[in-house]
Each structure stands twice: as C-alpha cells, then as structure tokens.
Amino acid sequence: QVQVVESGGGLVQAGGSLRLSCTASGLTFDDLTMGWFRQAPGKEREGVSCSTWSGSSTRYTDSVKGRFTISRDNAKNTLYLQMNSLKPEDTAMDYCAAVKNKGSWCNESKYEYDYWGQGTEVTVSS
Secondary structure (H helix, E strand, O other), rough: OOEEEEEEEEEEEOOOOEEEEEEEEOOOOHHHHEEEEEEEEOOOOOOEEOOOOOOOOOEEEEHOOOOOOOOOOHHHOOOEEEOOOOOOOHHHEEEEEEEOOOOOOOOHHHHHHHHHEEEEEEEEEE
16 A cells, blocks of 8 residues: 655744655655645645655756755655745645656656645745
C-alpha cells in the first residue's frame, strides 16, 4: 500500500521559516520523482517545486525562487521543502506528490504525479 505523508506545516509570522517533510512508503523512494504543491482557498492547486529521483535537478515556480529550497535524503526516504522569508500569500494547504520516474528532469504539473499525501497546512500571518 502506497502512503505519502507530509508534516511540518504550521502558523508563522511573515518573514519566518518552516521546513516541510514528506515520506513515501510502499514505493522505492529513489525510483521517485517528487514534487511539492499548494492550494490556497478558492484557488487551483499549483506546483511549487520538484526534484528528480537523485535530487540533481530541481525546479521552482517563480514566486518562491530564492526563498524555498527542495531537497531529499533517499537514505531516509524523505523529501524536504525549506521555506524562508514566508509571505502571507504563501498561506495554503501544501501537498507532497510522487511519480515513478528516474528521468533527468522533473515537471511541476500536478497531472504528472500519481501518489499524493493528505496535505499539511501553512499559514503565514502579516
């Protein structure tokens, strides 16, 4: 049984930091391309960042470049998203997703991912 689980969300003041974590069980972690997505109230789910299976290639949506860093530790079966300089507009439910893909690039489109977690809520107060 495949299970993707996010953690690390919370309430933080603008300018603060959070680190999200994601584990994926039931799959071989280093077979997976993984991504972070978020969905703000009343908006569509959008891609935030993604990482190839090795972590050697990553992508970020423009609004988080320079503030967020995606990383992974395949030995710990864990994906991370370090979020710095948080803004109120970063408030959203954040989701981790995975797809079996050992390619050399990753895609931020939600349609490319097969396995999803339940989400962890990030709230940034002004």
